[in-house]
Amino acid sequence: xxxxxxxKLNAGLVFASDSRTHAGVDNIGRFSKLHVLEQPxxxxxxxxxxxxxxxxxxxxxxxxxxxxxxxxxxxxxxxSMADVAMLLGxxxxxxxxxxxxxxxxxxxxxxxxxxxxxxxQGERPRLFLVYSEGNAxxxxxxxxxxxxxxxxxxxxxxxxxxxxxxxxxxxxxxxxVSFDSTMRSNVSVGLPIDLQLLxxxxxxxxxxxxxxxxxxxxxxxxxxxxVGVRRVFAELPPPQWYPDTQQ
Amino acid sequence: xxxxxxxKLNAGLVFASDSRTHAGVDNIGRFSKLHVLEQPxxxxxxxxxxxxxxxxxxxxxxxxxxxxxxxxxxxxxxxSMADVAMLLGxxxxxxxxxxxxxxxxxxxxxxxxxxxxxxxQGERPRLFLVYSEGNAxxxxxxxxxxxxxxxxxxxxxxxxxxxxxxxxxxxxxxxxVSFDSTMRSNVSVGLPIDLQLLxxxxxxxxxxxxxxxxxxxxxxxxxxxxVGVRRVFAELPPPQWYPDTQQ
Numbered sequence: 001x002x003x004x005x006x007x008k009l010n011a012g013l014v015f016a017s018d019s020r021t022h023a024g025v026d027n028i029g030r031f032s033k034l035h036v037l038e039q040p041x042x043x044x045x046x047x048x049x050x051x052x053x054x055x056x057x058x059x060x061x062x063x064x065x066x067x068x069x070x071x072x073x074x075x076x077x078x079x080s081m082a083d084v085a086m087l088l089g090x091x092x093x094x095x096x097x098x099x100x101x102x103x104x105x106x107x108x109x110x111x112x113x114x115x116x117x118x119x120x121q122g123e124r125p126r127l128f129l130v131y132s133e134g135n136a137x138x139x140x141x142x143x144x145x146x147x148x149x150x151x152x153x154x155x156x157x158x159x160x161x162x163x164x165x166x167x168x169x170x171x172x173x174x175x176x177v178s179f180d181s182t183m184r185s186n187v188s189v190g191l192p193i194d195l196q197l198l199x200x201x202x203x204x205x206x207x208x209x210x211x212x213x214x215x216x217x218x219x220x221x222x223x224x225x226x227v228g229v230r231r232v233f234a235e236l237p238p239p240q241w242y243p244d245t246q247q
Numbered sequence: 248x249x250x251x252x253x254x255k256l257n258a259g260l261v262f263a264s265d266s267r268t269h270a271g272v273d274n275i276g277r278f279s280k281l282h283v284l285e286q287p288x289x290x291x292x293x294x295x296x297x298x299x300x301x302x303x304x305x306x307x308x309x310x311x312x313x314x315x316x317x318x319x320x321x322x323x324x325x326x327s328m329a330d331v332a333m334l335l336g337x338x339x340x341x342x343x344x345x346x347x348x349x350x351x352x353x354x355x356x357x358x359x360x361x362x363x364x365x366x367x368q369g370e371r372p373r374l375f376l377v378y379s380e381g382n383a384x385x386x387x388x389x390x391x392x393x394x395x396x397x398x399x400x401x402x403x404x405x406x407x408x409x410x411x412x413x414x415x416x417x418x419x420x421x422x423x424v425s426f427d428s429t430m431r432s433n434v435s436v437g438l439p440i441d442l443q444l445l446x447x448x449x450x451x452x453x454x455x456x457x458x459x460x461x462x463x464x465x466x467x468x469x470x471x472x473x474v475g476v477r478r479v480f481a482e483l484p485p486p487q488w489y490p491d492t493q494q
Contacts, residue, residue: 152432153399153403157480159432160431160480170485173485209486224482225480226407228482233424233472235471236468237467240464
């Protein structure tokens with residue numbers, strides 16, 4: 001299973017993904033689900049992927065191939081992140097068209113999706129969810145975070161905390177708590193976490209972090225959150241309707 | 248959408264369900280999803296239902312009909328809660344066999360499931376999940392709570408708090424927090440909540456509570472939990488890897 005989450009703030013973008021990939025219980029591999037396309041100082045594009053790994057890798061390869069073949073429109077020259085989202089959607093459609101009939105014969109699900117975000121000089125940072133069908137939606141001020149994969153366990157804390165006004169580090173902290181909740185409730189989402197921060201107008205992909213079991217900050221965050229949540233819970237008043245049921 | 252949750256403790260059982268039923272966006276009704284069968288002092292059986300309402304109501308009616316028709320085995324005379332789970336599974340299979348071909352013609356999903364718990368004198372309280380196919384699993388000390396419907400948003404707090412040793416009121420508090428998280432993240436799960444406590448050897452269904460928007464305890468719990476969680480979050484240390492990204 002996969003969990004990916006990305007946040008669009010006034011201060012920039014935050015991306016996070018786990019890196020556990022399943023193909024049956026006896027075949028659990030680790031593949032990074034965080035992919036970066038970069039022209040430093042001009043554009044930075046980050047993609048988080050979920051779903052069929054051959055489809056997502058194939059779609060990204062398709063973006064690179066377009067550059068190699070000098071396509072009129074490719075990720076290095078389109079003027080807007082919305083165009084990049086469209087290119088990625090088209091790439092996914094082409095890969096699925098090529099491979100899906102063969103996958104279907106073996107009952108293999110070819111669906112996949114991406115969180116795609118970044119900034120192109122002249123535009124504000126933008127964030128999209130590119131669906132398996134190749135269409136896309138964009139994060140807004142009302143919905144400043146997007147998720148793909150195993151999204152539900154980790155959504156409540158995002159709903160409570162994420163607002164466009166909060167800072168990159170607060171959002172990062174919140175995203176990590178969201179991962180902690182997800183991993184506690186679904187063992188198939190696991191460390192390490194790939195994390196990337198994209199401050200507005202920074203236009204460089206030099207803030208990537210890899211969080212594994214040895215990461216001291218992760219362990220402190222996870223422990224203090226567990227203790228804190230249990231303390232808040234313990235301090236909540238018990239129901240009063242039936243005082244004689246106390247046992 | 249539905250959310251139902253039940254907990255098996257050393258001290259007894261706790262049941263909770265929302266009572267919102269959908270059949271398309273313009274047809275949201277309220278039907279209780281908590282059903283009780285009772286022979287006071289001898290056996291108490293509680294069922295929480297999710298899925299196709301005609302199937303779950305039909306299955307429960309089937310249990311009543313068996314008593315009316317004097318079936319050799321019915322919920323009033325079987326010696327074990329495991330037998331009741333089997334009867335409910337059979338009832339659901341018969342209803343689905345009767346109705347599913349007609350529902351399928353209109354593309355209507357006939358799946359449904361139950362949480363079934365209670366106590367029969369001479370046995371400890373037991374709790375089961377009866378699947379749409381009529382088979383069942385039982386809650387154990389390692390897995391003391393079961394959920395059906397929209398289960399994921401509310402699972403993390405249950406994972407953190409529920410242990411067989413905690414009291415009925417602490418478990419009730421936790422279940423209500425679980426509902427609060429679910430309702431914040433999925434608007435189609437909503438108040439009122441039907442709640443029932445079954446203390447061990449109590450063998451009476453006289454602890455049922457109905458929690459609606461006016462319930463003072465619910466509002467206090469929801470508010471204090473929100474404030475407390477945000478406070479714990481605010482007190483967590485920010486990431487230290489990149490001190491110059493603080494903004």
